[in-house]
Amino acid sequence: MEVSSTSPLASEVNSGSTDRRPGWSPFVKKPLWAASDPHLVASVDGAAGARAHLTRHLSLFDLICIGVGATVGSGIFVLCGLIAHAYAGPATVLSWGVAGLAACMSGLCYAELAGRFPAAGSSYAYSFISLGEMPAVLAGSCMTLEYVFSASAVARSWGDKVVEYAKANLDPNGNYPVLSFLDPGGGVNPFAFIISSVAVGLHLRGVRESKTVTNLFSLLKVALVIFMTTVSYSLMQPGNLVPFVPAEFGIGGIFRGASTLFFGYIGYDEICCVAGEAVNPSRNLPIAVIASLITVTILYMVAAVALTGMVPYEDISETSPFPDGFRYRGVEWASHLAAIGELVTLPLVVLVSIMAQPRLQYAMAHDGLLPAIFCALDSKGNLWWGTLISGVVMIIIATFVPFTYLNDLISAGILIAFSMTDASVILLRHKSPDDKPFQLEKLLGLFNALAIISGILVSYCLDTFWGRCIAGTVGVLLFAVGVQLHRVCSRQAEHSASGDSKDGFRTPLVPLLPLLGSAVNWYLVAHLATFSLVLLVIYLIITFAIYFLYSAKHSVANTTGWQRHGEDAKGNYELSTDHRLT
Secondary structure (H helix, E strand, O other), rough: OOOOOOOOOOOOOOOOOEEEOOOOOOOOOHHHHHHOOOOOOOOOOOOOOOOOOOOOOOOOHHHHHHHHHHHHOHHHHHHHHHHHHHHHHHHHHHHHHHHHHHHHHHHHHHHHHHHHHOOOOOOOOOOOOOOOOHHHHHHHHHHHHHHHHHHHHHHHHHHHHHHHHHHOOOOOOOOHHHHHHHHOOOOOOOOHHHHHHHHHHHHOOOHHHHHHHHHHHHHHHHHHHHHHHHHHHHHOHHHOOOOOOOOOOHHHHHHHHHHHHHHHHHHHHHHOOHHHHEOOOHHHHHHHHHHHHHHHHHHHHHHHHHHHOOOOOOHHOOOHHHHHHHHHHOOOHHHEEEEEEEEHHHHHHHHHHHHHHHHHHHHHHHHOOOOOHHHOOOOOOOOOOOOOOHHHHHHHHHOOOOOHOOOHHHHHHHHHHHHHHHHHHHHHHHEEEEOOOHHHHHHHHHHHHHHHHHHHHHOOOOOOHHHHHHHHHHHHHHHHHHHHHHEEEEOOOOOOOOOOOOOOOOOOOOOOOHHHHHHHHHHHHHOOOOHHHHHHHHHHHHHHEEEEEHHHHHHHOOOEEEEEEEEHHOOOEEEEEOOOOO
C-alpha cells in the first residue's frame, strides 16, 4: 500500500473507505481499525530509500528483558534500604507487595491494550483511540518525561554513584587528578555525559545491536540481584526480623512505604512502546508485561526479606543498602562486588529508556503531530534521526541537571499516563446509555477529578476533625460515582475491526480495577513535591502551545483522515497472532 500527502500519514487513493472529519476538533479520535491495521504506514518525504515500516524482530524473551531491564534499578539498589530504615522495617516486604498490587492494576490494562493494538506509541496510541487527539498529545508528552527525562535522571544518578565510589575508595588526603575530572563542580557530571552518549551511540547502530546489549545486561542485573539476595540470606539473623512491624512505624508505615516503592515498578510499560517491532505481538506483548511485573515483584520481595534479615533495620543504609550491609557484616568482597555490579548494570535503564522515545515520536509523526523527520527510517530500518534528536536532549539534561530536580517531575508524568491508560480500557469496554450520550465520559472525568481531590485531602488534611470529615465525604462521592458508572454504562459489543480477538488477554474486573488504578495513581501524584508539580504545569503548558501552533495544523485526524485500501475497506478483518490479516 502506498500513501502520499503533505502529512506523514495520509491517504489519497482511488478506492476504499475514508474516515474524514468535517470540522476541526482537539478531541477527534483515531478509528479503531486505523489503530489496528498493520498496513497503515507512512511514506517519509525526503528519505530516499527509507522503508515505510518498522521490522518486527523483538521476541518474547527480548520484550521481557526490556521490561525487567527498564524496571529493576533504583527500586532495589536504593529504595529498598530507604523504606526499611525509615518507614516499614522488616515489613518492607509487605510494602513491596502492596506496591506490586497497585502497579498491576495499571499493568493489566497495559497488557490488554498492547495485545489489542500492537503498534508503537503505548499510552499515546491508546489515548488517541479512546480520548482524542489532544489528550493523546498530553499522554505522549507525559511519556517523554518517562523516557527522555528518566534516562537522563538515571544517567545522572549513575554518574553520581561513580563519583561516590571513587571518593570512598581513594585516600581523602591524596591528590588525585581523576577526582577533578569526575567532579569538576558547577553541576556538571562528565560520567553522566559519557554513559548517555554511549547509550545513544548503541541505538544509532540499530535496535538489533542494542537489544543484544539489553538482553545481556538484563540477565546480568537479575544475576546481581540473585547474588545479593543469596549472600544476604547466608548472613541472615532471624532476630533482625522481630518485631516484624516496628511500633514506631505501625501499619501506616507499610502503606507509606508502598507509595514510595510504587516507583520501583515504573518501566514495564516501555514494552508497549516497542510494540511495532514485536514478533507475534497480540500474544507476546500481554505475556511480556505480566511476566515482567511478576518477575520484578518476586525479586523485590525476596530481596527485602534478605536485606532486613541481614542487617537490623535501624542500621540499613538509605542510599546503598546491600553494599553497606555486606560491609556492616564484615564481608568486604561481597560489598565491593555488589557496588561494582550496580555501577555496571544500572546503565541498562538508560539504554532501555531512550530506546522507547524514538518509537513514541515515530507514532506521533505518523499521525502528523510531529515533523516527518521523526518517522524517517534509514536504509536499515532504524529511526536514526529520531534517536539522534531525542538522544542529544537526553545527554544535555543528564550532564547539566541534578537528579533531585527530575525525580518527582518524572513520576508525575508517568502516573498521569498510567491513569489515561486505565481510562482507555474503560472507554473501550463500556459505552454511554443511548439516551445519554457522553455519560460515560462525564462520569469518568468526575471520578478522576474527585480522585485528585481525595488524594490531596488524604495527604494533607487528615490531622484535623473537619479535614477528616471532608476527606470522608469526598471518598463517599468517589465510591458513588464509580458505582454509578458501573451501573448505567453497559459493556461494548466486540468488534473485529478493533483488533479484538476472542482468545486475547482481557483485563479482569473492568471497570473496578482500572478505577482503583486511577485512584491510586492520583493519590501518589498528590504526595509529590509542590515544586515538581509546578514544573509539570509549566511543561504541559509548553506541550499545549506546541499542539495548537504546530500539531493541530498538520494532524492527519483533522486534515486528510485515515483510509483503508482495497478489499480491506469493504469488510471487517481480525488480526491473527502474528499480526497479519486473516
